[in-house]
Amino acid sequence: MAEFKTLEIRQSVFQHNDREAALLRAELKEKKVFLLNLMSSPGSGKTTTLARTIGALKEQLRIGVMEADIDSDVDARTISALGVRAIQLHTGGMCHLDAGMTRQGLQGLGLDGLDLAILENVGNLVCPAEFDTGAVKNAAILSVPEGHDKPLKYPLMFQVCDVVLVNKIDVAPYFDFDLEKCREYVHLRNPRAKVIPICAKTGEGMDEWYTWLQGEVRAWQA
Amino acid sequence: MAEFKTLEIRQSVFQHNDREAALLRAELKEKKVFLLNLMSSPGSGKTTTLARTIGALKEQLRIGVMEADIDSDVDARTISALGVRAIQLHTGGMCHLDAGMTRQGLQGLGLDGLDLAILENVGNLVCPAEFDTGAVKNAAILSVPEGHDKPLKYPLMFQVCDVVLVNKIDVAPYFDFDLEKCREYVHLRNPRAKVIPICAKTGEGMDEWYTWLQGEVRAWQA
Numbered sequence: 001m002a003e004f005k006t007l008e009i010r011q012s013v014f015q016h017n018d019r020e021a022a023l024l025r026a027e028l029k030e031k032k033v034f035l036l037n038l039m040s041s042p043g044s045g046k047t048t049t050l051a052r053t054i055g056a057l058k059e060q061l062r063i064g065v066m067e068a069d070i071d072s073d074v075d076a077r078t079i080s081a082l083g084v085r086a087i088q089l090h091t092g093g094m095c096h097l098d099a100g101m102t103r104q105g106l107q108g109l110g111l112d113g114l115d116l117a118i119l120e121n122v123g124n125l126v127c128p129a130e131f132d133t134g135a136v137k138n139a140a141i142l143s144v145p146e147g148h149d150k151p152l153k154y155p156l157m158f159q160v161c162d163v164v165l166v167n168k169i170d171v172a173p174y175f176d177f178d179l180e181k182c183r184e185y186v187h188l189r190n191p192r193a194k195v196i197p198i199c200a201k202t203g204e205g206m207d208e209w210y211t212w213l214q215g216e217v218r219a220w221q222a
Numbered sequence: 223m224a225e226f227k228t229l230e231i232r233q234s235v236f237q238h239n240d241r242e243a244a245l246l247r248a249e250l251k252e253k254k255v256f257l258l259n260l261m262s263s264p265g266s267g268k269t270t271t272l273a274r275t276i277g278a279l280k281e282q283l284r285i286g287v288m289e290a291d292i293d294s295d296v297d298a299r300t301i302s303a304l305g306v307r308a309i310q311l312h313t314g315g316m317c318h319l320d321a322g323m324t325r326q327g328l329q330g331l332g333l334d335g336l337d338l339a340i341l342e343n344v345g346n347l348v349c350p351a352e353f354d355t356g357a358v359k360n361a362a363i364l365s366v367p368e369g370h371d372k373p374l375k376y377p378l379m380f381q382v383c384d385v386v387l388v389n390k391i392d393v394a395p396y397f398d399f400d401l402e403k404c405r406e407y408v409h410l411r412n413p414r415a416k417v418i419p420i421c422a423k424t425g426e427g428m429d430e431w432y433t434w435l436q437g438e439v440r441a442w443q444a
Contacts, residue, residue, distance in 0.1 A: 041263045041264045041265065041345070041347075041368075042263045042347045042368055042372055042375065042376060043263065043365075043367060043368025043369045043372060044368075069375055070348065070375065070376060070377065070378075071374070071375065071377050072371075072374045072375050074371060074374060074375065093352070093378065095317065095346075095348035095349050122348065123263070123347065123348075123375065123376070124317075124346055124347070124348050124349075125263075125264045125345065125346070126292065126317040126344065126345075126346050126349070127317050127346075127348070127349065130315070143265075143367065145265060145365065145367035145368075145390065145393070146263075146264055146265025146266075146367075147265045149294075149296060150264055150265060152293070152294045152296060153264065153291055153292065153293065153294050153296065153345065154264060154292060154345070155292065155293050156292075156315065168367065170396075171367070171393065171396050171397075174392075174393050174396060175393075
């Protein structure tokens with residue numbers, strides 16, 4: 001079985017998270033490592049999306065993954081088995097990661113030889129949106145069973161996101177989910193957000209996401 | 223259209239939430255009003271479950287509902303249209319409700335003539351579990367598309383819950399969801415928690431939930 005570390009991260013001591021985040025981003029720029037912050041509700045498919053993304057891109061990009069969870073090692077185990085560098089971050093009950101906590105995670109993961117570091121944030125549509133982690137881009141997953149009204153109810157998450165993956169479109173026939181309304185509500189919060197319908201389980205729609213992600217990583221490294 | 227108020231609730235000034243919660247519970251006991259705290263991830267079906275519960279029980283119990291949301295009035299509108307007393311609570315970005323905030327909500331709703339007050343908490347499996355709202359019982363909804371591993375990843379929520387409604391069982395054939403594992407994981411966190419599989423959309427399994435809820439309300443009022 002693949003190996004991974006588990007790191008108990010401590011609450012940050014920094015008062016000025018935005019400043020810490022900007023500092024971290026500058027260091028990542030210098031090291032040419034792109035950091036993606038992936039957020040969603042519990043069970044929207046973050047780990048499944050990551051697993052398929054790694055399978056598709058691991059020959060082109062050197063990828064490392066930080067799996068943040070309050071408890072459990074389930075996700076780091078899954079990711080580690082795919083043959084990429086992974087670390088499990090335990091937040092000890094904390095509902096989000098800030099820049100200081102992300103820095104602890106990156107130190108545990110190690111940035112050497114990476115093009116793309118991915119933070120799978122704690123499953124939560126509220127708190128993670130409030131803290132700049134130092135990531136270059138923020139992605140959110142909204143899954144079809146959650147309903148198309150979520151950008152109305154959790155405005156900040158959709159405001160801070162550069163891309164919204166609408167996952168589990170394979171089950172759309174069994175739910176009252178209106179993709180056009182979802183797109184409209186996302187754009188109400190953030191007109192520049194890219195909305196990509198996907199099914200992480202079957203791979204449907206994932207090519208557009210891979211293209212976006214690769215393009216962003218290459219632009220950051222240029 | 224039915225009328226409802228919207229209340230912007232303020233962050234509590236109380237340092238000792240547990241004490242405030244116990245105080246609120248004692249007042250509710252005196253007034254013979256049962257307060258249920260309903261929690262879940264975004265999109266698990268809290269409002270749909272509530273709507274059907276109200277339809278089934280509003281002749282037997284006098285019900286009032288507090289809809290907590292960061293923003294939007296969607297849910298209070300839905301509940302109010304069912305002909306029960308409803309109030310929309312805006313948390314102004316806060317990710318949970320504590321006892322002081324719940325008290326503000328109950329004051330806005332009004333307790334007179336109620337048997338059952340229901341707080342639909344902010345959609346979040348993390349933070350709401352950390353704060354005793356003063357409720358007599360806590361209920362959580364976990365929906366099938368979220369996966370049966372959630373009690374492993376969000377331990378506190380399942381630890382503090384008296385009942386777990388496993389919703390959207392109508393779509394179980396389309397997801398890798400193992401009800402027995404779910405039950406096992408819930409009981410790992412809380413051996414006394416009642417697990418009830420339901421479909422709030424079709425009504426399947428809801429009778430067991432109604433029986434539990436009515437029994438709890440009557441026991442509280444006795």
